[in-house]
Structures are given as structure tokens and as C-alpha cells.
Amino acid sequence: MKATIVGGGVIGGGWVARFLLNGWDVSVFDPDPDAARKIGDVLANARRSLPSLYDRALPPEGALTFHESMADAVSGANWIQESVPERLDLKHAIHKQIQEHAPHDAILGSSTSGFKPSELQDGADRPAQVIVTHPFNPVYLLPLVEVVPSALTPSALTERARDILISIGMKPLIVRKEIDAHIADRLLEAVWREGLWLVSDGIATTEEIDDSIRYGFGLRWAQMGLFETYRVAGGEAGMKHFMAQFGPALKWPWTKLMDVPEFTDELVDLIAGQSDAQSGHMSIRELERLRDDNLVGMMRALKKSGSGAGGTINSHEATLPTPDFVDLPVTVSRQVPQSWTDYNGHMNEAKYQEASSQATDRFMEMIGVDATYVASGGSYFTVESHLRFLEEVKEGSVLKITTQVLSAAGKKMHLFHRMYKDQGETLVATSETLLLHMDLNARKTSLPSRAVADCLAAFVQSHSGMPPPEGAGRYVGQSDRS
Amino acid sequence: MKATIVGGGVIGGGWVARFLLNGWDVSVFDPDPDAARKIGDVLANARRSLPSLYDRALPPEGALTFHESMADAVSGANWIQESVPERLDLKHAIHKQIQEHAPHDAILGSSTSGFKPSELQDGADRPAQVIVTHPFNPVYLLPLVEVVPSALTPSALTERARDILISIGMKPLIVRKEIDAHIADRLLEAVWREGLWLVSDGIATTEEIDDSIRYGFGLRWAQMGLFETYRVAGGEAGMKHFMAQFGPALKWPWTKLMDVPEFTDELVDLIAGQSDAQSGHMSIRELERLRDDNLVGMMRALKKSGSGAGGTINSHEATLPTPDFVDLPVTVSRQVPQSWTDYNGHMNEAKYQEASSQATDRFMEMIGVDATYVASGGSYFTVESHLRFLEEVKEGSVLKITTQVLSAAGKKMHLFHRMYKDQGETLVATSETLLLHMDLNARKTSLPSRAVADCLAAFVQSHSGMPPPEGAGRYVGQSDRS
Numbered sequence: 001m002k003a004t005i006v007g008g009g010v011i012g013g014g015w016v017a018r019f020l021l022n023g024w025d026v027s028v029f030d031p032d033p034d035a036a037r038k039i040g041d042v043l044a045n046a047r048r049s050l051p052s053l054y055d056r057a058l059p060p061e062g063a064l065t066f067h068e069s070m071a072d073a074v075s076g077a078n079w080i081q082e083s084v085p086e087r088l089d090l091k092h093a094i095h096k097q098i099q100e101h102a103p104h105d106a107i108l109g110s111s112t113s114g115f116k117p118s119e120l121q122d123g124a125d126r127p128a129q130v131i132v133t134h135p136f137n138p139v140y141l142l143p144l145v146e147v148v149p150s151a152l153t154p155s156a157l158t159e160r161a162r163d164i165l166i167s168i169g170m171k172p173l174i175v176r177k178e179i180d181a182h183i184a185d186r187l188l189e190a191v192w193r194e195g196l197w198l199v200s201d202g203i204a205t206t207e208e209i210d211d212s213i214r215y216g217f218g219l220r221w222a223q224m225g226l227f228e229t230y231r232v233a234g235g236e237a238g239m240k241h242f243m244a245q246f247g248p249a250l251k252w253p254w255t256k257l258m259d260v261p262e263f264t265d266e267l268v269d270l271i272a273g274q275s276d277a278q279s280g281h282m283s284i285r286e287l288e289r290l291r292d293d294n295l296v297g298m299m300r301a302l303k304k305s306g307s308g309a310g311g312t313i314n315s316h317e318a319t320l321p322t323p324d325f326v327d328l329p330v331t332v333s334r335q336v337p338q339s340w341t342d343y344n345g346h347m348n349e350a351k352y353q354e355a356s357s358q359a360t361d362r363f364m365e366m367i368g369v370d371a372t373y374v375a376s377g378g379s380y381f382t383v384e385s386h387l388r389f390l391e392e393v394k395e396g397s398v399l400k401i402t403t404q405v406l407s408a409a410g411k412k413m414h415l416f417h418r419m420y421k422d423q424g425e426t427l428v429a430t431s432e433t434l435l436l437h438m439d440l441n442a443r444k445t446s447l448p449s450r451a452v453a454d455c456l457a458a459f460v461q462s463h464s465g466m467p468p469p470e471g472a473g474r475y476v477g478q479s480d481r482s
Numbered sequence: 483m484k485a486t487i488v489g490g491g492v493i494g495g496g497w498v499a500r501f502l503l504n505g506w507d508v509s510v511f512d513p514d515p516d517a518a519r520k521i522g523d524v525l526a527n528a529r530r531s532l533p534s535l536y537d538r539a540l541p542p543e544g545a546l547t548f549h550e551s552m553a554d555a556v557s558g559a560n561w562i563q564e565s566v567p568e569r570l571d572l573k574h575a576i577h578k579q580i581q582e583h584a585p586h587d588a589i590l591g592s593s594t595s596g597f598k599p600s601e602l603q604d605g606a607d608r609p610a611q612v613i614v615t616h617p618f619n620p621v622y623l624l625p626l627v628e629v630v631p632s633a634l635t636p637s638a639l640t641e642r643a644r645d646i647l648i649s650i651g652m653k654p655l656i657v658r659k660e661i662d663a664h665i666a667d668r669l670l671e672a673v674w675r676e677g678l679w680l681v682s683d684g685i686a687t688t689e690e691i692d693d694s695i696r697y698g699f700g701l702r703w704a705q706m707g708l709f710e711t712y713r714v715a716g717g718e719a720g721m722k723h724f725m726a727q728f729g730p731a732l733k734w735p736w737t738k739l740m741d742v743p744e745f746t747d748e749l750v751d752l753i754a755g756q757s758d759a760q761s762g763h764m765s766i767r768e769l770e771r772l773r774d775d776n777l778v779g780m781m782r783a784l785k786k787s788g789s790g791a792g793g794t795i796n797s798h799e800a801t802l803p804t805p806d807f808v809d810l811p812v813t814v815s816r817q818v819p820q821s822w823t824d825y826n827g828h829m830n831e832a833k834y835q836e837a838s839s840q841a842t843d844r845f846m847e848m849i850g851v852d853a854t855y856v857a858s859g860g861s862y863f864t865v866e867s868h869l870r871f872l873e874e875v876k877e878g879s880v881l882k883i884t885t886q887v888l889s890a891a892g893k894k895m896h897l898f899h900r901m902y903k904d905q906g907e908t909l910v911a912t913s914e915t916l917l918l919h920m921d922l923n924a925r926k927t928s929l930p931s932r933a934v935a936d937c938l939a940a941f942v943q944s945h946s947g948m949p950p951p952e953g954a955g956r957y958v959g960q961s962d963r964s
Contacts, residue, residue: 207709475957
């Protein structure tokens with residue numbers, strides 16, 4: 001699959017990263033001589049963060065090319081994403097150029113934050129090909145895309161756009177009625193307007209306003225949004241009760257907050273100055289990385305419940321391939337997130353155990369101990385494990401773990417995981433672990449099902465010819481290590 | 483220290499939990515016969531979530547009492563928090579009743595979301611005692627409190643209020659100019675108004691609006707807020723450039739979005755119906771727990787960077803006591819967060835390793851390997867560890883870990899951690915671990931400083947008379963276990 005990105009700023013660069021890291025070939029058209037460097041900066045951020053969302057490896061990156069001719073850029077494209085500045089005449093001109101050369105069945109998505117699709121389609125050669133696909137910065141991490149068709153957009157095209165966006169890990173929100181600024185930006189503008197008033201009136205600085213968000217309702221909105229949060233606040237009496245109780249109170253200040261502050265040079269200077277005082281000690285690059293590390297950490301936390309963006313990651317992860325194997329099964333292939341590192345500047349010891357635990361989980365799936373089996377009341381519990389930490393592992397390393405069955409009989413399963421970095425070149429840890437099969441209802445040991453036992457026996461036989469691994473059967477501090 | 487909570491709804495109950503779980507005695511005045519049950523529900527939620535934010539134990543809970551007389555309730559209180567419904571005449575009447583009996587030096591905070599402190603003070607017996615301290619639901623988890631003094635509030639009282647709120651783990655935001663609805667609720671109202679329009683116009687349902695927030699900008703705001711997010715989006719050119727570029731574009735729709743939708747019965751029904759369709763499959767209790775688990779997970783993720791609420795937790799945690807010990811040092815005392823459990827319904831094996839790692843970190847601090855020592859280039863790396871998983875541990879359990887030094891010489895340090903639940907009654911795991919001292923710059927083994935070596939030697943001597951622990955020196959699958 002091939003995507004063409006027209007306009008390579010922060011948003012265009014984010015689209016490049018989103019497609020490329022999900023295995024698409026990407027061609028770029030941007031007359032800015034600095035485009036390759038700018039996109040390279042975004043890609044560097046994306047490579048350290050996007051794969052860290054997942055506990056499986058993303059597919060191999062596609063090929064990235066830059067083109068001076070639009071015809072070359074769009075040739076053979078399945079998706080063309082336009083992210084040029086927010087001027088209708090410019091977008092019309094660029095769309096015309098794109099449609100002269102692009103495959104007729106390609107989707108032409110516009111990143112516009114304000115224009116309606118019908119405005120973009122107006123006067124186009126093939127208006128039905130144009131649709132709004134409005135993403136959010138950083139595009140490589142935030143799942144939301146507002147997909148806005150017009151009345152003349154074929155529903156088949158909208159559905160195809162939705163499916164493609166899902167396949168690259170995004171959350172398309174189909175906007176059923178086109179309006180200026182779609183949905184999210186209307187909310188953002190309301191807050192922006194209110195924020196400008198607060199600064200303009202000297203009530204609060206930019207930092208105080210940010211604090212009023214991030215220490216409070218921002219944390220609620222990241223998982224539930226506005227209405228579900230209020231539903232919970234309303235309690236058992238329900239949403240209608242909440243609105244009856246708070247509706248009128250919320251109404252009072254409405255009449256006072258409706259003016260628009262003048263967008264004067266003084267206001268711009270005031271806000272820019274306050275923002276410098278608040279954040280000027282960090283470069284934009286440092287702020288971007290801080291933002292991305294926080295986003296990855298919070299989104300990984302949401303994976304646990306599947307709420308919001310966590311659900312999107314879980315769904316996408318389920319479509320990522322489980323690793324192939326030749327001799328020993330590869331049970332883990334994944335990138336190390338920044339949040340897995342500690343004050344020593346390397347992967348924390350507990351994360352070696354976590355990766356080993358993921359290897360055990362994957363091996364259990366391979367012998368039939370999957371979610372269905374666990375739901376039926378059977379599982380394995382780890383009773384003992386021994387880890388050797390042989391090499392440091394840094395943030396961004398790609399880990400691969402192989403699993404060897406040392407023995408298995410009755411309730412017992414004895415595994416040996418080898419953890420590698422550098423494409424399997426460097427052994428970084430071994431983990432030897434003994435598990436017992438459990439009846440989850442009685443919370444007592446029990447025999448596995450016949451199917452599981454048979455599957456496990458096949459592994460035992462296949463691994464029986466292998467020599468016992470170096471490091472197995474060791475106790476802590478055994479003398480061959482110094 | 484004693485707090486009196488007047489009005490025990492969701493907000494009042496949250497205040498009860500916030501004070502009580504931070505070791506304050508709490509008295510409650512609420513004529514509602516159901517108050518004790520309602521507060522009990524909030525406390526149950528708080529007990530499973532608030533301690534899970536921290537990697538140290540909170541102090542023992544204070545005493546909770548309910549009173550039918552205001553005089554009894556406020557007797558000896560250091561802080562009185564009023565959270566009665568949002569009617570000025572009611573608040574005036576209640577404040578009068580409180581001030582008749584309360585200590586003159588107690589702080590009288592009001593949870594009002596809309597009224598200015600000068601309005602509350604108007605006609606009060608001791609106006610200078612009254613201040614706005616407006617929290618956010620759930621009060622036991624979200625750190626933000628808007629502290630709003632009026633012109634006649636003594637600055638010493640404002641400062642005392644701020645210090646007390648910090649001491650119970652909150653983030654007081656001093657609002658320097660009193661206005662209707664303070665700061666955060668002005669932003670919330672702007673979004674609420676805009677959201678009502680979107681529903682009323684049939685553009686989007688409540689669920690679609692929530693999705694437009696939680697899959698997108700909600701994730702940005704939870705960590706950085708509005709202005710810092712835009713600063714990052716503006717890139718190296720800075721905030722002024724961002725405003726020059728986006729200011730005018732954001733201005734266009736302003737003129738269109740300024741009307742106020744009529745708050746009709748039809749609109750209320752429409753929103754309540756959509757909210758039922760969106761979230762009606764879960765009870766409010768289930769939604770509350772989902773929200774709290776997500777909040778704890780995201781806030782724990784922010785601890786890593788110290789951004790926003792993560793910084794508040796880190797600061798508060800640093801004030802929590804490290805455990806005392808008699809024989810063996812207690813190196814960990816903490817509650818198990820929900821996010822530490824897995825599909826088997828108990829604490830995941832990697833979290834046993836994480837808790838053991840925390841025990842090692844704490845022991846390292848005790849022998850002088852603290853942040854300063856690490857910054858100077860020395861540390862210990864774990865090279866090998868052996869874990870025995872003896873008992874299941876459930877969410878909410880309080881873990882205690884003791885640490886015994888088995889041996890230490892030269893670069894080596896050999897530790898044995900015992901992990902307990904049930905107030906130290908039940909041994910749930912042992913962790914034997916071998917560490918080597920490292921030169922962090924050379925990334926090579928090296929000798930510890932003389933001070934560290936001496937401190938470690940003192941522990942070796944003190945532990946030398948103890949018998950070797952059961953389970954030490956074992957290899958995985960050793961035959962005394964079946």
C-alpha cells in the first residue's frame with residue numbers, strides 16, 4: 001500500500017510517520033527545501049514512541065521517498081493526504097494538481113481543521129474523491145481522525161477511508177453533518193476563547209490556566225470525555241437528574257462570557273511572554289519528547305481497561321502478527337518504551353520479568369491456554385523464577401525472546417526464555433521459570449486439559465534433543481559467575 | 483488534626499476521604515439520614531484507589547464520626563469544609579451556624595463552583611475566616627483545588643490553606659482575582675455550552691462528542707493543558723508564531739458559536755437518552771471504579787516524568803514516612819494497585835519483581851546509594867535474581883517487604899527479600915538477588931565508596947547471626963518443592 005503526503009509540516013510529517021511505521025510506502029510532495037529534515041525530526045520522535053504503545057512489533061517500515069513532481073509523488077497511491085496551510089484557494093489549487101495525476105480510486109483526504117468537505121469539493125474535477133480526514137497532533141500517537149463526508153461523498157468511499165484508518169491504528173470518528181470546524185475544534189475554540197479572556201482580564205496566566213486543566217478535568221477527559229464524566233458525577237439518579245441539578249447553575253455565567261476579546265498585538269505579546277516564562281526553559285524538541293513519553297505512559301495505562309485510546313491500541317495490537325519461528329518459538333518481539341527505564345538509564349529489572357511474563361503468556365496461548373481456556377477456569381501460575389541479567393537494554397531497543405520447554409509433566413511446566421537485542425545477536429537475559437496448572441475456581445493445582453497436555457507434549461518432544469541451556473538450574477551467586 | 487465536613491454528597495464525601503486517608507480525624511455534619519451510607523460508598527472507592535497512587539504507605543487513617551449537632555461537629559476543628567448545594571442563601575445560613583460554634587482560627591473553606599468569596603463573606607460574623615476551596619470530582623484522586631481569597635482575606639490564611647492542602651496531597655491553585663466560576667469551570671462551561679449546541683443541532687451524539695475528546699485532545703490536556711500544548715504545536719518559532727498563524731483561523735467561527743441553546747425539556751431528554759445509550763450498560767458504581775482505575779493508571783504513568791498530577795504525587799510521596807524496623811529493615815510498605823493485577827485475578831509476576839526492585843532501591847538508599855550518589859556516577863546493577871511465588875496477592879492488599887543481607891564483599895551485594903501481606907502475617911514471596919557495584923560512566927563494575935562499604939558492612943555484621951533463610955540458594959525446580 002502506498003500513501004502520498006502533500007505538505008510536510010508537523011501534521012504532514014505525523015501522517016508520514018503513521019503510515020510508514022505501519023508498513024506503508026510513503027511518497028512526499030513538498031516544495032519546502034527543508035521538508036526532508038522536518039519530516040526526519042517528526043519521524044525520529046515517532047520511532048521512539050509509536051512502537052512503544054504495543055506489546056507486539058509493528059510491521060517492517062515501508063519505503064520513504066521525496067518527489068519534486070506531483071505526478072511522480074501520487075503515482076500508484078492508495079491514499080493521498082493533503083496538509084497544506086488553511087487557505088481555501090490554496091487547497092483548491094493543490095487538489096486540482098493532485099487530481100490531474102492521481103489514480104481515480106485513491107482517497108484524497110484533507111487535514112483541514114476548519115473547512116467543510118463541500119467547500120473543498122466545490123469546483124473539483126472529481127468532487128466525490130475528496131473527503132475531510134482531520135487528525136490531531138501528534139498524528140503518530142493520537143488515534144482520533146474526524147472523517148467528514150459531504151452529501152455527495154459515496155458511502156463506500158467513507159467506509160473505505162474508515163477501514164484504512166483503523167488498519168493504521170487510528171480511531172476514525174465519522175461526522176454525520178458537515179459544519180465549520182467539525183466537532184473537536186469547536187470545543188477547542190470555545191476553551192481557547194475563554195482562555196484568552198482569562199489572560200486578557202488578568203485573572204490567570206497561561207501556566208495557571210494549564211494547571212487548572214492538567215491537575216483536574218484534563219485527567220477525566222483523557223479517558224471518558226465530557227458527558228460520561230458528568231453522568232458519573234450525577235450519581236445513581238442519572239443524567240437527567242444531573243442536568244436538572246446543574247443545568248441552571250451552569251447557565252448563569254453564560255450571558256457574561258459571550259463577548260470576544262480583541263486579538264490585539266498586546267494580547268499576543270502578553271500570551272507569548274507568559275508562555276515563555278512557563279515553558280521557555282525547555283526546547284520544543286524536549287517538550288515534544290516529554291509530551292510523547294507522557295502520552296505513551298497514559299495510553300499504556302488505558303490499555304489495561306480498554307478505555308478510549310487504550311481500546312484502540314488493543315484492537316490494533318490484535319491485528320499485528322505474532323512472530324514466526326524456526327527452531328525455538330519466538331514468543332516476544334517488541335520495542336522497549338521509555339517508561340520501562342529507570343534511574344540507572346536502562347531497562348528496569350522488573351521489566352525483564354514483565355517481558356518474560358509476556359513470553360510465558362504467549363507460549364501458553366500456543367499450547368491452547370488462551371482467553372477462552374482461562375475463562376473456562378484453567379490457567380498456569382508461576383511458582384518460581386530465576387533471572388540472569390547479562391546485558392543492559394536501552395529505551396527503543398527491540399527485544400526478541402525465544403522459549404524452550406525444559407520439561408513438562410502432570411501439573412508442571414518448566415520453561416527457559418532467552419531474551420535478545422540487536423536483531424537476535426546479543427543475549428541480554430535468561431529467565432528460567434516453573435509453572436503449575438491451576439483450577440481458577442478452586443484456586444488449587446490441577447491437571448491441564450487433554451488438548452493442552454498433548455500440545456505441550458509435542459513441544460517437549462521437539463525440544464528434547466536440545467542440550468540443556470547454559471544458565472539453567474543455577475542458584476543465585478553460584479560460583480561460575482563473578 | 484481534625485477536619486469537619488459539612489454536607490456529605492459526592493464532593494463532601496470526597497473531602498472526607500481525602501482528609502481521613504491522610505491521617506486526619508474527620509467529623510461529619512449532614513442532616514441527610516442516608517449520609518453515612520453515601521460517604522461509606524465514596525470511602526470504599528477512595529480506599530482502593532488513593533493509596534495505589536503511591537509507592538509508600540499513607541499514614542494510618544484518622545477517626546471518622548457523624549454528628550447531629552453542628553456544635554459537636556466543628557468542636558476543635560482545624561479545617562471546616564462546606565459542600566452544601568449551590569444556593570447563596572443556604573450557604574450564608576450554614577456559614578452562620580458554623581461560625582457560631584467553630585474555633586476562630588479554623589479555616590472555613592467552601593466548595594462552591596460559582597460564587598465569589600466576597601459574596602460568601604457578605605454579612606458573615608467573621609468574613610475573614612471564609613475562603614473558596616473548590617475541588618474536582620473525584621476529590622480523593624484529582625489534586626486540583628482552586629483557592630480563591632477575596633480582597634479582605636488575610637494572606638496568612640490563604641497561605642495556611644495552601645500548606646494544608648499540599649500536606650494532604652492536593653495541588654492548590656491560588657486564584658488571584660475573584661470572578662464568577664473561578665478558572666476551570668469557566669473553561670468547562672464553554673465546552674458544555676458548545677457540546678449542548680452540537681447535540682441540539684444534531685451534529686453529534688454525547689458519545690461522539692466524548693470520543694472527539696478522549697481519543698484526541700483530552701490526552702494532551704491531562705499532562706500539559708491548553709497553552710503549553712499549543713506552544714509545542716507552534717514549533718521552534720515559538721508561541722507568538724503559533725498565535726500569528728492560528729489566531730485568525732481560530733477567530734472565524736467565533737462569531738457563529740456565540741448563541742446559547744435553549745435549555746428545554748426536549749434538549750434534556752435528548753441528552754439523557756443519548757447518555758443512556760452510551761453508558762447505560764454500566765452502573766454508576768462500575769463507571770466510578772473504571773474512572774478511578776484509569777485515573778490511577780494515568781497518574782502513575784505521569785509520576786515517571788513528574789508532569790502535572792505526577793509531580794504532585796511525587797512531592798507528596800516524599801513526605802510519607804519510610805517504614806521503621808526492629809530486626810530486619812522494612813524496605814517496602816505499600817498498597818497493590820488494580821493495574822498490578824492480571825487475567826488470573828491476582829498480582830502479576832512482574833509486579834513481584836517490581837516490588838522487590840523497590841525494596842532493593844530502598845535498601846540502597848539506606849546504605850547511602852541515593853539520588854546524589856547515583857548522580858555522582860555510582861550505582862548497583864542486579865545481575866541475577868530468584869523469585870519464589872508462595873501466595874496469591876489481590877488488588878488492595880498491603881505489602882510489606884523485609885530485607886536481609888546474605889553477604890557483601892568488594893563489588894558484590896547479595897540480598898534476600900521477604901514479601902508479606904496481612905500485616906506481616908503471611909509470607910507471599912521471597913526474592914534472592916545478587917547485585918554488583920557499577921561505575922555508571924564507564925558502565926563497568928567498580929568498588930563502592932568507603933562510606934557505602936562501611937554502611938553495608940554494618941548490616942552484614944548485624945545480620946550475620948541470623949540463620950540462612952529458607953529458600954535461599956535454591957535453583958528453579960529443586961526437588962523439595964512439588
